[in-house]
Amino acid sequence: MxxxxxxxxxxxxxxxxxxxxxxxxxxxxxxxLPIAAVERRLVEEVRNNDTLIIVGETGSGKTTQLPQYLFKWGFCRDGGIIGITQPRRVAAITVAKRVAEECGIPLGQKVGYAIRFEDVTSGQTKIKYMTDGLLLREALLDPYLSKYSVIIVDEAHERTIHTDVLLGLLKNVQKARSKSINGVVNTDHNNSNNGHALEERIDNQNDGILKSCQVKKYNPLKLIIMSASLDARVFSEYFGGAKAVHVQGRQFPVDIFYTHKPETDCIDAALITIFQVLTFILLLHK
Missing domain, CATH: 1.20.5 (Single alpha-helices involved in coiled-coils or other helix-helix interfaces)
Structure with missing residues (x-):
């Protein structure tokens, strides 16, 4: 015994x-992580700018760390949620799991994710990863996205249809929430200096949505656009001169190896290379 x-x-x-x-x-x-060195600077930039563009190299830690920084520095104090969109479901799930592990909590409590047909969140969730398509669907039911205090659009450089439409919608939601502070929703849009047909269509669609909303007071929506490789100037101009911040450095050096001669079958060559790398890793851990 x-x-x-x-x-x-x-x-x-x-x-x-x-x-x-x-x-x-x-x-x-x-x-x-490289982003850890600029934590306070990024938090101050978000605090001082309703729209912020962050360009950071792959491995800088922006996707996993920035939402945690914002939570830590009080961007959820009024009950708001920090929402992070990803273009793919797999990314939304894996990143949410990693952040929950870093926080030392079960997935679905403070940190969760939502994709089509799967919602791993709760009333306690303050950091929510999701696909951009899912946030678009939420906007149909809640045109002000009233439960969110911060929206982070990740991988914006991919310029998918969902991402582009979402950015147009978020621009209008920001305007509407800012106007609601004064008790007035202004849905007039001046497109005389902007010839983008997509923006005009989005504006027209959102006019009908916003006019149907009951006038309430909402806090301004913080919008962060992130990417590893992004033409910040284009997005800055679209959002009225939004500030762009660059996060330098990678966590690990990246080595590039080339084949000795061109491959006739790229897919077969890629598979062989993957198996070689995995075999090498397994041998290292024996």
């Missing part, structure tokens, strides 16, 4: 030690 208790206690202590070690490792990884 005593031996069983000793074995059980030893196992529990080992499990607890593994958890602490894992948590410390994650904390160190977060501190080593």
């Amino acid at each position: 005593a031996a069983n208790n000793f074995s059980r206690n030893t196992h529990q202590n080992q499990t607890k030690g593994d958890f602490v070690s894992r948590k410390q490792k994650i904390e160190q990884q977060r501190k080593n």
Whole structure:
């Protein structure tokens, strides 16, 4: 009996030690991310600008860390949610799982995700990852996106139809929420200096939605547009001269290797390379 208790206690202590070690490792990884060095600067930029464009290289940590910074610095104090859109469902799920792990909480509580036919959120959720298409559907039921205090549009450089339409809608939602502070919703849009047909169509569609809303007072919506490679000037002009911030550096160096001669079958060559890399990694961990 005593031996069983000793074995059980030893196992529990080992499990607890593994958890602490894992948590410390994650904390160190977060501190080593390039974005960690500019945390305060980014928070101040978001606080001072309703629309902000962030250009950061892959591996800088912007997708996982910025929502946590904003939560930490009080952007959810009024009950609002920080929403982050991704162009693909897999990205929304995997990033949400990673952030929940970094926070040391079960997925679906403070951190969750929502995709078509799957909603892993709760009333406690304050950081919500989702596809851009899902946020568009939410806007049909809630034209002001009233439960969100911050919307982050990630991977904006991909310029999918959903992303472009979403950006046009968010621009109008920002205007409407700013006007609602004074108790007036202004749905007049001046397109005389903008020949973009897409913007005009979005404006016309949203006019009908916003006019049907009951006039209420909403806090301004913070909008952050993020990308690893983005022509910030185009987006800045579209959002009335929005400020652009560049986050420099990668977490790890990237080496590029070339084949000795052109490959006749690119897909077959790619598969062979993947298996070679995986085999090498497995050998390293033996």
